[in-house]
Every structure is written in structure tokens, then in C-alpha cells.
Amino acid sequence: MALNRLQHPAFRTALGTxxxxxxxxxxxxxxxxxIPYAIFAGL
Numbered sequence: 001m002a003l004n005r006l007q008h009p010a011f012r013t014a015l016g017t018x019x020x021x022x023x024x025x026x027x028x029x030x031x032x033x034x035i036p037y038a039i040f041a042g043l
Contacts, residue, residue, distance in 0.1 A: 005011075
């Protein structure tokens with residue numbers, strides 16, 4: 001597959017969606033698990 005085919009807006013949208021979901025997952029994991037763990041561990 002040629003690399004210029006990956007410049008299509010559909011591929012950019014899919015990549016942006018995947019990155020956005022990944023960032024959201026990391027933020028939610030930190031907020032819902034890491035911060036409460038740090039509070040209850042007494043840090």
C-alpha cells in the first residue's frame with residue numbers, strides 16, 4: 001500500500017479518534033484509580 005493513501009481524511013480521522021480515546025482512557029484511569037489510591041495510601 002502506498003503511503004500517500006494513508007493521508008486520506010478517513011485515516012486521519014481514525015487515527016485521531018484512537019489517540020483521543022487513548023488519552024481519555026489514561027486520564028480516567030488516573031482520576032478514578034491513581035488519585036484515590038494516593039489519597040488512601042496517605043501520600
